[in-house]
Amino acid sequence: MEYKHGGSSVGANKKHIQLTPKYRYHMMQKEKLKVMCRAAIEEACKRHKIEIEIIKVMDEHVHMTADAPRTMSDAKALQIVKGLSSYIFFRLCPALRKRYPDGHFWTEGYFCDGVGNSNFALTYLYIQNQEMHHGIISNY
Template identity: 30%
Template sequence: MEYRQNSHGVWDVKYHVIWVTKYRYKVLRGDVAERTRDLLRQICQGREVVIVQGAVSPDHVHMLVSVPPQLAPAKLVQYMKGRSSRMLQAEFPQLKKRYWGQHLWARGYFCASVGAVDEETVKRYIETQKWEDPGENFKITAPSEP
């Protein structure tokens, strides 16, 4: 695991994101696929997003990205889908003709967080935290009912 940092924090925030072309048309081939890859690299670099792994398939994009904590996954996908759609349609007339409504990508996306430890490990870690003075230790969550 590799932590990233800036002057105010240290983090490891990774997302697995997937989105598809509208109507699942298999238009991401050859030059279009290559340009899609290059555009996504540029967009991510401009937002300080590190692409851990990614693949452009004929009808969808899969990416595993490491993002700064202030960048919400919805905003990240909005930047990537919006800019890439505009640029690809401007550069490839066949896409503009096929997607006359200006939408290259289907609505929505899939996103899951990817972590080094699972939820149970974090819960156990928090539960085992001890303070020198037991009076300073308090739980944020409501106690479970018997």
């Protein structure tokens, strides 16, 4: 893991994040929507210097590991990611407004946990193997 250097601080702000669409609709069953959702999240993160290490878009939720600037709190980072990605996603797929007329794509809540040197590999494998975790594919 690489540490970031700030004015008088050194460290990492790497997080494991899970986002869920409102009403837990299986919105990303279609590959097109999966790709657009991923693109919207990546663009939102890029605009605010949040570096995505790994991202996995499932049918009804998204897991990712991201490294936010050290001056950015978890709540602020998630506010940016959820708000801007949903804005971009609705611009890419205007038909989604029919299902989400109030303009909120993500639920109010989220999961966010710090990832350090010791558990980054475990988190990486967990995100990579989401299909097996949810029983979508077999490991045989």
